Amino acid sequence: MTRTLVKDALAADSPRDSILIQGWVRTRRDAKEFSFLEVNDGSCLRGLQVIVDAALPDYAHIHRAATGAAVAVRGRLVESKGAGQKWEVAAETLEIVGECPGEYPLQKKGHTLEFLREIAHLRPRSNLFGAVFRVRSRLAYAIHRFFQEKGFFYIHTPVVTASDCEGAGEMFRVTTLDLAAPPRTKEGGVDDARDFFGKPAFLTVSGQLEAETFACALSNVYTFGPTFRAENSNTSRHAAEFWMIEPEMAFCDLQGDMDLAEEFVKALITDVRANCAEDLAFFAKFVDKELLTRLDFVLERPFERLPYDDAVDLLQKSGRKWEYPVERGQNLQAEHERWLTEEHFKRPVTVFNYPKAIKPFYMRANDDGRTVAAMDVLVPGIGEIVGGSQREERLDVLRENLAAHKLSEKDYWWYADLRRFGTVPHAGFGLGFERMLMFVSGVANIRDVIPFARTPGSAEF
RNA sequence: UCCCGAGUAGCUCAGUGGUAGAGCGGUCGGCUGUUAACCGAUUGGUCGUAGGUUCAAGUCCUACCUCGGGAGCCA
Incomplete structure (x- = not known):
């Protein structure tokens, strides 16, 4: 089955019997009979709500679908019964592609820009x-x-x-010279002629x-x-x-x-x-x-x-x-x-x-x-x-x-x-x-x- | 590089010389078509680093480090 991007699923004009969504869990809300997952794949700002029924075999590992976990959801795209979104996915299978332990630094609530700069690999x-x-x-x-x-x-x-x-x-120097022991001219200066380009080179x-x-x-x-x-x-x-x-x-x-x-x-x-x-x-x-x-x-x-x-x-x-x-x-x-x-x-x-x-x-x-x-x-x-x-x-x-x-x-x-x-x-x-x-x-x-x-x-x- | 400000729990912060705190997050339990969910419990600290003042320092002083705001330089 080919993947549908969240962006395209949200823009659907009719329900679909079969859909595959892959992305990262933003948040999970558990009820007694089912759980809500919000899955975001970066294709657009919004996430797609996924319902995982407690009767599904895969519900046994729902706790592994923590915030930040990578998941693949197969199911039906249906109109949402709740307010707040038009479409949601009624899951038939839930695969945990990559788990995300509790020390994942991105919380659901806001972070400062300064903190997010320190985790530039996760902030996107x-x-x-x-x-x-x-x-x-x-x-x-x-x-x-x-x-x-x-x-x-x-x-x-x-x-x-x-x-x-x-x-x-000011420019950044680009060189292959050994900085600890650069070649010297007769006068004792650094011999740039023996650098990679035969002269000093810089980043533009x-x-x-x-x-x-x-x-x-x-x-x-x-x-x-x-x-x-x-x-x-x-x-x-x-x-x-x-x-x-x-x-x-x-x-x-x-x-x-x-x-x-x-x-x-x-x-x-x-x-x-x-x-x-x-x-x-x-x-x-x-x-x-x-x-x-x-x-x-x-x-x-x-x-x-x-x-x-x-x-x-x-x-x-x-x-x-x-x-x-x-x-x-x-x-x-x-x-x-x-x-x-x-x-x-x-x-x-x-x-x-x-x-x-x-x-x-x-x-x-x-x-x-x-x-x-x-x-x-x-x-x-x-x-x-x-x-x-x-x-x-x-x-x-x-x-x-x-x-x-x-x-x-x-x-x-x-x-x-x-x-x-x-x-x-x-x-x-x-x-x-x-x-x-x-x-x-x-x-x-x-x-x-x-x-x-x-x-x-x-x-x- | 210069001026100013800030560094306390994973995050955001309170604590103004006398026993280290809250909310969020995490974990456990409960509840609910929920949606920054909610309720209860629980977990979590070398207070940036090094000196100094003091009976006593997260708190006052000095230096350094890091981050931020502004300036210069520029796009």
Whole structure:
């Protein structure tokens, strides 16, 4: 007999004489003549109620069907006599596939998120984490769907990179050298030439530069993969390993870049809203009461587009006391971003044309000589969710930028080549996958939207 | 890395210098078309670690560890 997923059984439109359900017992309630089992298989939030009659031979081992036990139930799908569910299974056989002893840490009652993090191998069996990771899967699918339907090509940029690119953050070194006794140069330093790649290698912090090369060939491309930052960041919004989406478009300027970012964010919300309704309703009930209102609010109106200079003016005239002073030329602080998006505009805000000095070398210089064609999308509750720019396509300006950032043109020879051979205006952005998932789920800590979070001092599992 | 807060039973917490507690969970029994079931009994502790103050420390002090919140860095 083939297995029926709980999700499909719950959606049945008529009774069935024969059904096989396999899953894990969430709870058991014993009566004198029969027991109720709630069986969940992760296919959806809800479980399926199973009635095991005391007259069944298998009832002899009903006590082994404890919370957490894996079971296989064969029986009939019938309309439930009780309130609370339409369908239930009248068991004919109950097989205990895997027992679950009393020290199983997941109780029926609530646990704190902090405790569940310590049992990350079991937490997907909880309602909340089941929902989070179903939505995570759907969100990933929605991302591919969005780009594929627009004719973007999915590029797999390398995870191991030998170019210390971009200064996007501290990098993890990848090496096969013996750390206790590394080969030495004549001068006494570590001889990187004898490392695996013949030079120092690292885990990638961004696929952007490589994606640019493919945009300058296939026109519209995107990456979607893991990235790594060895920053000692201890916040609810940072992880050492996270996933990032980076579209890159040839023949595109900052305007087109901002348009795509807004369309993209809205498309993802729309998709999850339509396809994960039950899980989102769960988040709205138990995690963040305002979730659905906020998501719909974002969908309904255009993002505010605000030049950096205007943002500074607004902040200075706000009458607010800032912990960090607002000055032209300085980066916007978390408190400033929050005020703009949560208090002043009450919607996502796209800030653009940032000061040149606080942005990386690859961003395109504006004609004013002091700003670059950069943009950040700020959303309520999360802050920066998208960071992007039009890229500098003029070889001479790029060279000046490299020099100004004290970077060697020699290390970026292939990147500069794009400007030498058929250069073209192009633009792109990066969107943090986990931050987007936090936004659509209302879950406040990045550690709770990653299956197994890697943060400073923590790489269990 | 900096600032703040918290570490007491498997989990969530109470205990403000004088005999270590509750609810939940687990176990046993009872009851009920139950559904975070209910009722009774029972089980369960090196009070994060190491020092110190005191007649006496879960409680006060110091250091460290872990976790959380905020900040910086960023996505």
